[in-house]
Amino acid sequence: MPISRRELLKTVGAAGVLGALPGVVRAQKVALEKQSLTIAVGGQSLIYYLPLSVAHLKGYFKDEGLDATIADFAGGSKALQAVVGGSADVVSGAFEHTINLQAKGQFYRCFVLQGQAPMIVLGVSKKTLPDYKTPADLKGKKIGVTAPGSSTNMMASFFLAQHGLKPSDVSYIGVGAGAGAVTALRSGQVDAIANLDPVISTLAKEDAIRIIADTRTLKDARQIFGGNMPSGCLYTSQAFIDANPNTTQALANAIVRADKWIQAVTPDEIAKLVPESYLLGDPELYKLALKGNREALSPDGLVPEDGPQTALNALAEFVPHFDRTKIDISRIWTNQFASKAGQTYPHV
Structure with missing residues (x-):
C-alpha cells in the first residue's frame, strides 16, 4: 500500500525531531534497568558540583531516559551515608570516598569525573x-x-x-x-x-x-598532593553497576555532556542557568569564581591515570592507621563509561 504524501511528511518530520535530540534516540536504543533513581550530593550549589546541576537543569538526564532526583546534604560524608544506607542510588561526591569505603570492605566505584582538581x-x-x-x-x-x-x-x-x-x-x-x-x-x-x-x-x-x-588550579593541586588529584565524580556500589550497566552509562552520558557544555560556554550563560540561590547575592562574583575554577572542572569525565594513586596517598596521610596495602585501586574507578560517553557525544 503506497504511503500518502501527508503521511510521508509526518514521518520525515518526526525523524527530524528525533534527529535533533540525539540523547532521546540513544536512550530508546537501550533499555534502562532503572529509570527512576536518586543522586545524593553534599552542597549542590558549589561549583565543585556544577556538572551535576548542569546535567539536571539542561535536561541531559531526561534525554537519557532517566528520572533523576537530587537529594542535597550538608556535606559529602552525609551524601555517602545516604547511598550506603540505601536512601540514594548514586553519589555525586569526592573521588577519595571510594577508597575509604573499600578500606571498610565496601566496594564502590567512580564511573565519571566532574572535577580534575579538588577546588578546595x-x-x-x-x-x-x-x-x-x-x-x-x-x-x-x-x-x-x-x-x-x-x-x-x-x-x-x-x-x-x-x-x-x-x-x-x-x-x-x-x-x-x-x-x-x-x-x-x-x-x-x-x-x-x-x-x-x-x-x-x-x-x-x-x-x-x-x-x-x-587547589583551584591543576598546578597548585599537584604541588599540594604530589600528582593529579581527581575530585568530584559520580560513584556507586559495584553491585549497582553490575546490575544496571545501561543506567550507569546513561548517567555517564549526561555528566560528560555537562562537562563539555561547561567548557564551551561563557560564565554569563552558566550564571543564567543556575538557580539564583547559587549566586549568593552577587552574580558578578559568581562568574569570576567560575573563571577561577574552570580549569579544575573535568573537560571529558575521564579519571587521570595517576589520579587514583594520588588520592590513595592523600587518604593514607589523612586517616589514622590507614593500611594502604589492603586497597586495590583498580577497583575504585573505571573510564569505561566516560570513554564511551565521549564517543557518543564528541561535541556539545
Missing part, C-alpha cells in the same frame, strides 16, 4: 587570627568544613599534616557549603575555613580571609 581552599580568618604567620598558629583553633569527614576535612588535615600538625590539634566544625559557611566565618564561629566557591570568593572579596592553601 583553606583560609584563615583575619578577624580571629589577624596575626597568623604559619600553620602552627592553627593549633587549638576551630576550622570550618562542609561536614566532618568530608573532602574539605581531608584537604585541611592533609595540609596540616605536611606542617607537623595532627587532626586532633584542631577542632573541625561542620558549617555546610552555602550562606551558613560564610556566616560562620564572618561571625567568628570558626577561625579558619576549608570550603569551595562561591563561598571562598565571597569571603575573599570581603577581605575576611587570608588564603593559605588553594
Whole structure:
C-alpha cells in the first residue's frame, strides 16, 4: 500500500525531531534497568558540583531516559551515608570516598569525573587570627568544613599534616557549603575555613580571609598532593553497576555532556542557568569564581591515570592507621563509561 504524501511528511518530520535530540534516540536504543533513581550530593550549589546541576537543569538526564532526583546534604560524608544506607542510588561526591569505603570492605566505584582538581581552599580568618604567620598558629583553633569527614576535612588535615600538625590539634566544625559557611566565618564561629566557591570568593572579596592553601588550579593541586588529584565524580556500589550497566552509562552520558557544555560556554550563560540561590547575592562574583575554577572542572569525565594513586596517598596521610596495602585501586574507578560517553557525544 503506497504511503500518502501527508503521511510521508509526518514521518520525515518526526525523524527530524528525533534527529535533533540525539540523547532521546540513544536512550530508546537501550533499555534502562532503572529509570527512576536518586543522586545524593553534599552542597549542590558549589561549583565543585556544577556538572551535576548542569546535567539536571539542561535536561541531559531526561534525554537519557532517566528520572533523576537530587537529594542535597550538608556535606559529602552525609551524601555517602545516604547511598550506603540505601536512601540514594548514586553519589555525586569526592573521588577519595571510594577508597575509604573499600578500606571498610565496601566496594564502590567512580564511573565519571566532574572535577580534575579538588577546588578546595583553606583560609584563615583575619578577624580571629589577624596575626597568623604559619600553620602552627592553627593549633587549638576551630576550622570550618562542609561536614566532618568530608573532602574539605581531608584537604585541611592533609595540609596540616605536611606542617607537623595532627587532626586532633584542631577542632573541625561542620558549617555546610552555602550562606551558613560564610556566616560562620564572618561571625567568628570558626577561625579558619576549608570550603569551595562561591563561598571562598565571597569571603575573599570581603577581605575576611587570608588564603593559605588553594587547589583551584591543576598546578597548585599537584604541588599540594604530589600528582593529579581527581575530585568530584559520580560513584556507586559495584553491585549497582553490575546490575544496571545501561543506567550507569546513561548517567555517564549526561555528566560528560555537562562537562563539555561547561567548557564551551561563557560564565554569563552558566550564571543564567543556575538557580539564583547559587549566586549568593552577587552574580558578578559568581562568574569570576567560575573563571577561577574552570580549569579544575573535568573537560571529558575521564579519571587521570595517576589520579587514583594520588588520592590513595592523600587518604593514607589523612586517616589514622590507614593500611594502604589492603586497597586495590583498580577497583575504585573505571573510564569505561566516560570513554564511551565521549564517543557518543564528541561535541556539545
